[in-house]
Amino acid sequence: MKTKILLVDDNVDILEALTFILEDVSYGVIPSKTGGVVFTVPKDQLPDLIIIDVFLVDENGIDIVSQLKKTLDRNHIPVIVISSNSQFKDEALNAGADVFLSKPFETEIFLDTIEKVLRKKIFSKISS
């Protein structure tokens, strides 16, 4: 089964480019411009990873992450927060994100980080 990644960014170009890059390495991508989808995805179709930008239209990515971590049926999903402002690093990590990446990033690093985060989740799943 393909690994599903939920990608949330209000910038259409970035959303498109990242989707392309991820699909190119065989990830399944659910792109979204808004964060609400994080909560509306049905339980049996939950993504394996969420990548979310901080600045969304009328929403704050970090708030969504905090909220997510309080939602029982999906708080186990690993989260990568991305933003062009590195000042949000601590806030994001404190809210429960696994990694914070600042834009712009090297594609290689982006993909590496995703791999690492997914692997960690698998190992923790196995060990629990």
Added chain:
Amino acid sequence: MEKQVYSTLGMWRDYDVFSLKRLTLAFFLVTTFSLVQLILFFLTGTLKIYYTLYLVGVFLAAWFGGTRTAALTAVLNIVTGVVLFEPKIKTIFTDSIELFQILFYILASSVVTFSVTAVAQAKRYQTFTTNQLQKKEQHLAAEYNYIVNLIEAVSDGFVACDRDFVITYINISISKLLRKKQSRIMGQKVHDVFPETFVKKFQESYTKHIRNLINVHNTVFDWKFNKKWFSIHIYTRDKTVSIYFDDITLHKEHEKQKDFFVHAVSHELRTPITSIKLFLEIIRSSFKESLPTEVKTYVNKAENQLNKMTLLINCFLDLSRIERRSELVTERRKVNIISIIEESLEMFKFSIKYTIQVEPNMINWVYVDKERVTQVFVNLFSNAVKYSQNNDTLLIQLRSVGGMIEIAVTDKGVGIDRKYHIQIFKRFFKVEEKSYESYPGSGIGLYLSYKIVRGHYGKMWVKSKIGEGSTFYFTLPVYKNTKTDTDFIDNEG
């Protein structure tokens, strides 16, 4: 007329006693009195009346004229008596009662003279000193008001207290801010008058930087109260602690606006850069096989430019943070300095050869912001590479000096003329000489490095000669195994 006058008992000096008016009056009185004495004697013929009057005369002379006048009066009287009663003298000396009476009178007059003079002079002295005191008091009051006006005018807020934190002075603006009367506040302790937010920071600063020191300047922290921001400066001098409140509300407002602007701009600039980068990556990786070589090269060049832009944006962001040292140097941790150096050298591995020399037995642990210190090394190394020839060696030396580690980075590049040794660390400074034209740069690197080092309470300087290369020195704090990391006095302010 103020003169040194010896009083009867040698006790009071320095007072205004010699008054020509008074002396003339005394002389006049004594003379008149003596005449009266003589007249009465000739009329009554008795010595008793003479000598009673004699006592009164001496009294008056003592009161008005002092000891010397009284003594003079006494002598005059005795002489007159002797002259007048010459025939009677012989009988007086055979008649012991009369003799005793005369001796009694003479003794009594001495006592009277001394005591009366003493009392008179005491009174005069008292009046004099009271006048002096009143004058001094008025003078002091005027001086006090003058200084108070100065203090009230000079600072947005001023509080003075002693080493036990008992407030000895508080100016109007602060008492208004706290909504308490000045008179009620003075005499109370700082901890009982100011809110918790202030007391906590004040206590911290005091304990860290002042404590047992006698004269300390300018320990600073920021304090927010009632929507106003103050920059607090603490000075001590002997037993007094002075606290100045600088209203920086407007400044903070501007800072906030600037912050917002800077972050908005960087976000707006970085977002399109991100998408361009991603698209270039897609072009490169998706069409790897079918792309002609030139196109691949162009894609790479475009990406390099994007990376340059990113670096520049980061630099400018750093610049905007520089005003606040606390922002530039954030998470300090125990780090191994050698590992920072080796990591920083990674990207220069193929550009230059290097040697690292460490003083034997030196402790490698420093208490620093790893990311920022890496930035400093990368800056120095890239400068060294930029200004050196291909086969040159970079020398990195470390040694411990005081509680710091001193790092020296030496290159054999073009060198820097002595006159620029201070300026190169200034913002945007670039050497404007022909020989340097081929070395592009933003002029920010060394400035940032300098600020980062200062942010760690270290120092940075350069030794260099044209044609002989340069050595950049800087110091960083050693990691101390104590709870609070610094025992430094922040004199920079």
